Amino acid sequence: MTTQIQHTQQEIDKPVRGLNLLEIYGKMLLIRRAEEAILELRRTDKIAGSVHVCVGQESAPVGVIAALSDRDRSLATYRGHGWALGSGLPLRALFSEVLGRANGINGGRAGSPYLVAPEYGFIGENSIVGAGLPIANGIAMGLLHRGEQGVVTVSFGDGATNQGASHEALVFAISRKLPVIFICENNTWSEMTPISETVPNAALWERAAGYGMNAKLVDGSNLSAVYSSAQDAITRARNGEGPTFLEITVPRILGHYNADLELYRSQADRDSALARDPLAKLRIELLATTTEEEISRIEAEVEAHVASEQEFSLASAMPEPGDAFGHIVASSEWNALSELPSSGEEVAYGLAVNRALHLEMEERPEVVLFGEDISTAGGTFGVTRNLRKKYGERIFDTPISEAAILGAATGSSIEGMKPIVEIMWMDFLLVAIDQIINQSANVRYISQGKQHAPMVVRMQQGVTPGSCAQHTQSLEAILAHIPGIKVGLPSNAHDAYQMLRAAVADPDPVILIESRSLYLMKGYVDTNAAKESAGGARVRKAGKDLAIITWGKNVPMVLEAAEELQAEGISVSVLDLRWLNPLDEKSMAEIVGASSGKLLIVHEANKTGGFGAEVSARLSENYPGLLTAPIKRLATLDSRIPSSPILQGALIPSVTKIVEAARELHKK
Numbered sequence: 296m297t298t299q300i301q302h303t304q305q306e307i308d309k310p311v312r313g314l315n316l317l318e319i320y321g322k323m324l325l326i327r328r329a330e331e332a333i334l335e336l337r338r339t340d341k342i343a344g345s346v347h348v349c350v351g352q353e354s355a356p357v358g359v360i361a362a363l364s365d366r367d368r369s370l371a372t373y374r375g376h377g378w379a380l381g382s383g384l385p386l387r388a389l390f391s392e393v394l395g396r397a398n399g400i401n402g403g404r405a406g407s408p409y410l411v412a413p414e415y416g417f418i419g420e421n422s423i424v425g426a427g428l429p430i431a432n433g434i435a436m437g438l439l440h441r442g443e444q445g446v447v448t449v450s451f452g453d454g455a456t457n458q459g460a461s462h463e464a465l466v467f468a469i470s471r472k473l474p475v476i477f478i479c480e481n482n483t484w485s486e487m488t489p490i491s492e493t494v495p496n497a498a499l500w501e502r503a504a505g506y507g508m509n510a511k512l513v514d515g516s517n518l519s520a521v522y523s524s525a526q527d528a529i530t531r532a533r534n535g536e537g538p539t540f541l542e543i544t545v546p547r548i549l550g551h552y553n554a555d556l557e558l559y560r561s562q563a564d565r566d567s568a569l570a571r572d573p574l575a576k577l578r579i580e581l582l583a584t585t586t587e588e589e590i591s592r593i594e595a596e597v598e599a600h601v602a603s604e605q606e607f608s609l610a611s612a613m614p615e616p617g618d619a620f621g622h623i624v625a626s627s628e629w630n631a632l633s634e635l636p637s638s639g640e641e642v643a644y645g646l647a648v649n650r651a652l653h654l655e656m657e658e659r660p661e662v663v664l665f666g667e668d669i670s671t672a673g674g675t676f677g678v679t680r681n682l683r684k685k686y687g688e689r690i691f692d693t694p695i696s697e698a699a700i701l702g703a704a705t706g707s708s709i710e711g712m713k714p715i716v717e718i719m720w721m722d723f724l725l726v727a728i729d730q731i732i733n734q735s736a737n738v739r740y741i742s743q744g745k746q747h748a749p750m751v752v753r754m755q756q757g758v759t760p761g762s763c764a765q766h767t768q769s770l771e772a773i774l775a776h777i778p779g780i781k782v783g784l785p786s787n788a789h790d791a792y793q794m795l796r797a798a799v800a801d802p803d804p805v806i807l808i809e810s811r812s813l814y815l816m817k818g819y820v821d822t823n824a825a826k827e828s829a830g831g832a833r834v835r836k837a838g839k840d841l842a843i844i845t846w847g848k849n850v851p852m853v854l855e856a857a858e859e860l861q862a863e864g865i866s867v868s869v870l871d872l873r874w875l876n877p878l879d880e881k882s883m884a885e886i887v888g889a890s891s892g893k894l895l896i897v898h899e900a901n902k903t904g905g906f907g908a909e910v911s912a913r914l915s916e917n918y919p920g921l922l923t924a925p926i927k928r929l930a931t932l933d934s935r936i937p938s939s940p941i942l943q944g945a946l947i948p949s950v951t952k953i954v955e956a957a958r959e960l961h962k963k
């Protein structure tokens with residue numbers, strides 16, 4: 296019952312019309328009975344947490360997947376058991392997962408609402424409303440790159456059509472003509488609120504049509520209609536005609552989740568949903584061509600299968616507590632750093648990034664660059680200049696849709712590409728940070744390493760004269776807080792080159808935060824240096840009286856201050872942290888130990904909750920006896936950032952302030 300739908304090559308090339316409705320009935324019934332069993336397991340507390348069932352909606356996954364082939368992929372929401380089983384996930388792997396057992400498909404890491412089963416073409420569920428659509432685009436890009444004419448389906452609810460990420464994804468899919476089929480399962484409810492209340496008279500499919508997408512309304516109680524609409528959309532997608540939006544109307548027979556008392560819902564609405572049950576309708580329809588005995592035989596088979604698989608999973612072992620660790624990133628180790636060159640070619644920091652991009656595109660056909668204004672224009676800061684001329688469509692401009700950009704990066708990297716995307720300003724990441732924190736950072740962990748998202752995100756940050764409060768923030772600590780992603784801030788041209796190359800080589804999501812104020816700063820770059828991996832701090836100056844740990848934009852300022860201090864007879868050592876994750880704690884401790892146990896931390900981010908707090912805590916927690924004076928932090932005062940350079944100067948670190956702070960610490 297649960298084996299993946301197999302298609303012959305002939306079927307793939309020329310999909311068959313017509314369906315084996317008895318087989319379809321069996322598949323829908325399996326989902327129904329499995330979910331009834333899951334609800335019972337939840338009621339008796341054998342399952343922890345919420346479960347969202349698709350009772351009444353089974354026709355969507357079963358009807359659509361029947362038209363797919365093995366090279367295709369599907370994504371769903373937390374209400375995705377039907378999509379997972381339909382894709383071929385064995386029932387026992389589902390039961391064990393929702394029961395939190397070690398042999399669950401994700402070893403108990405996903406539970407019911409975030410299942411992933413890439414080995415069955417099921418990229419996964421998603422518990423963030425609307426977040427799967429941008430990722431589906433990326434998966435489609437990956438399939439296109441592979442050249443196998445695969446298509447991607449992504450299912451979501453009616454409520455999800457009001458999410459910004461959904462709209463960004465529709466526009467992005469049109470702009471790239473991607474082979475994605477957007478499947479809106481309209482059950483008329485968004486949790487406890489009817490869609491008609493929040494968006495009266497909205498025809499959801501017409502919204503997509505309004506964007507210029509092929510779109511259609513489909514009656515979910517008509518299996519043949521679901522199947523043939525999916526087939527048409529698939530054919531279009533395989534032929535390069537782009538995406539389709541299918542709004543499939545389905546009844547929500549039960550509540551939003553297992554404990555939903557539905558006090559907000561009228562009995563009439565429940566009755567009408569039940570009356571539209573596609574499973575019951577299909578059974579009646581089947582009687583025209585099949586005997587009652589044949590149907591009963593299938594039913595008995597399904598029931599026996601559900602019972603035995605449930606029994607198997609209930610008898611399966613729980614995970615060990617230690618299983619919670621691992622698969623956060625592939626590795627947090629790094630190899631030796633290359634030397635900072637002191638002669639050779641001098642290159643501006645921004646150009647060093649550009650050189651690394653050229654080289655990576657040259658060496659790796661899977662590298663693709665996308666972002667806003669980066670292609671013909673060469674980027675707001677000129678960092679991606681001249682790549683378009685050389686690499687054509689491998690570098691392209693996107694709509695102004697940060698969630699779509701990052702979702703496409705996540706999806707395409709899962710499917711084997713190496714996207715290097717640009718977010719124009721760190722401040723703009725905030726409109727799409729879900730795609731990093733909830734999405735890409737989870738890919739490896741939840742799948743226990745079966746999937747990973749080796750994408751690179753470049754952006755720049757920091758205060759420059761006249762830049763406003765929404766174009767100045769230093770937000771590295773937010774990202775460094777998140778396990779599953781690596782975060783680096785190059786401070787000079789050579790590192791800008793080397794760290795980008797390390798990021799591209801890394802098998803996990805890496806975020807590089809460049810400094811706008813450093814783009815034109817020149818430095819020697821050794822383009823023949825041995826490749827580094829992500830990680831490792833760099834000692835920029837050795838001293839003995841006190842250490843300064845800093846990163847990114849503040850490094851050149853700290854080095855200048857250190858020279859001034861040297862002239863006064865204060866010998867300062869300087870550590871450029873470079874990577875906040877992984878963090879080179881050993882180098883931090885070593886430099887403080889070699890510098891009289893005194894440490895000044897300098898960063899431009901706000902002081903409260905800045906990464907300096909982490910540096911400070913690590914040293915005092917893990918190296919007792921190392922410090923001979925309290926750690927001092929020089930950071931931007933906790934304030935919003937004004938535009939006037941004079942006002943900015945009052946808040947942010949400067950060479951003068953660094954010198955003063957170091958003098959004070961030296962006296963301690």
Ligand SMILES: Cc1ncc(C[n+]2csc(CCOP(=O)(O)OP(=O)(O)O)c2C)c(N)n1
Nearest residue numbers: 374422423424452453454455482484485486
């Ligand atoms: C971004 C986000 N906002 C809110 C929620 C909470 N939430 C979970 S399901 C849901 C309703 C979604 O309705 P719909 O998209 O119609 O899907 P359905 O549950 O009907 O399948 C909400 C608001 C969430 N998970 N993610």
Ligand SMILES: [Mg+2]
Nearest residue numbers: 452453484485
């Ligand atoms: Mg809904």
